[in-house]
Amino acid sequence: MTPIRPLERDDLPAVARLYELVIRSGTEQPPAGLAGYFEQTVLDQPFADPELPSLVYDDPRLGVVGFIASYPRRFALGERTVRLACSGQLVAHPEVRSRGVGALLMRAYMNGPQALTLTDGATDEVRAMWERLGGVTNAIASLSWTRVIGPAGYAAGIARKRRGRDGNPAGQAPAAGVWSAVDELVGRPLRPAAPAARSQPLSADALLELLERLKRSFPLRPAYDAAALTWLFRQMERVTARGELVRRLVRAADDRPLGWYVAYVPAGGVAQALQVVAGRGDVGPVLDALVHDAGARGAVAVSGRVDPWLYPELVERRCIFRRAAWALLHSGDDELLAAVGFGRGLLTRMDGEWWMGPHVLDAGALEQAAAG
Template identity: 30%
Template sequence: MSAVAELFQRILRKTRRPATHALEAYLTGLFIEAPDHDPEIGSLVHVHNDGRVTGFIGVMPLPMAVEERTVRAAVCGSLMVDNHTDDPFAGARLMRAFLSGSQDITLTETANDISTAMWRKLRATVLPDYSLEWLRVIRPAGFVAEMAANAVGAARLLSPLARPIDSLIRRGAPGPRLSCLAAAVPEGTFPSAEVDDETTAALLTKWTEAYAVRPLWQPENLRRIVAEASSKALYGEMVRRVVTTRDGRPLGLFLYHGDPGRIGRVFQILAAPGRIGEVIDSMLAHANERGMVALRGRTQPVLLEALLGRRFVFLHASSSIVHTRDPTLLEPFLAGKAFFNGFAGESWSRLIGDRFD
């Protein structure tokens, strides 16, 4: 895996620093020695004529239920090709080899524009309702300062000046609801509390049962996924809370990473049927109390209606894609009845957002 780790550093992390043993060990554990390893659904490397490894597709098997049917899915994670100009068809060869595998369904949630074009040529389907990112500004001045700091690091020195501006905006904004201009906490927000790995895994299993397409995680593997999703040091501190009624009944779960004064990255929102709006309100209230300037996350069809009424902005950064040779397996994805993205994807892995020092 050392050659793959070096590719990861250069192509995906865009750094010339040598890959660490920790990164190489994680890639091995994720793509070769994982508890859910399937010998018939594996990762692939592209080898140049001179013997160099010049491409890689990281593949994670994911057993899924489609209605009452059990199928084999494969999640395409890290897709990278070195020196595309020397061999412009290397990526296409990797993709064709991967899609001709034993899986019934192939999924990816992080396809950039170049990858999406390749997927389309191979008759894959882009899922628009799963491919949007949402943004919710909580502190407008703080958000502008943070965006400037992301472009020019020294601009972060101006962040303290944004706080009094946001205080003025709040005092002048009418109404109790959160908006793009002020982040007053909604009245009647349900409480939330920190939750551990075991409870998270149990709630994941419970609240995904209503989906027509859902993962069939083995308990050992689900515990590993939940634990690893917490480790994203590049994004900030992990916040994982269960939302409850006044008498303690669980309504939903939200998980995001971020530090006060920064933009939080929401990894997953789950809810009992009909309660998604209340979970979103509780999440926004908590982020407001922590001093977040904004939250951003990925859509799922079940979230869209609730998001539309709460002053969210939508944009596109990468595409969620499904490929299958069986039209009956595609239908639930097109109808928005599949649980896909987040824990049912590749973004839970430490390769997205963590350090390997």
């Protein structure tokens, strides 16, 4: 019998111990809420599909020593519905890595009945395994963009990370006056002007209505329903370690809906865009609304994944581009791959593991999230 099988509810404590060991603290003593968090987001999610389950590697002697999370989605492609499988957290116990447990789980998952398998948070090691199994790299989606708002705060954040990585003492930080001088010299041109468009809170119903209007721009698009989308927003809001979840519908001066954005905005930090969506000719105003809103909430920059429909407008707005985690695809459907490759597929950070919190939430936040 194969040691790879679908995840069962009774496996959750073992999965939590494995994840704590490999990803979080390096011990096998997970916080009480970690198993419950996986239960909420993996087993009890409204997008769950029994034919696209999360998988475990169940060793006869050692028990559960490998895990790959599954986040299924249904998408529309023209007039047909297709199933997507978003590959999530992939972990293998250190004692069995030499057996290729991670690659075996990945191969089993990619060989499911879905039309397209994808992931957007892959390491170099995962990318190498993925491509050996017949997958491809989604090159443009493997880049990130950053629009700096406050250069002093942005530079200070980079310096703090570098000091932490290099082990330098905090006392070696540049003086506050240096950052003030940076802002005075280069900050003014970067401060976003008030946008011509206006924004309002984005409801699940408003997103679904506008998504239907944009089906010509995005033949491949999520087939959400209001209940599932509401659940998704609620779960995203609970990942408070990433900042406040901000979701806004953007309208032109004549009240015409242009598009929307969903982003995490931490005061004093870098906002992270999860979805920035608009039709042709309307992307610029939606981006401007996002950047201005993030700045008004105290963010020092806005960052996100480079989606094809955003790229021309990002260049115009003096964004910084760099390599991010690898975005990977696997499919035997050339129409699907072409839709993604030519920017006609609305695949964003909302439909994957990127926003999730098992590795960033503390014990208290995990317990709250697991409570439902």
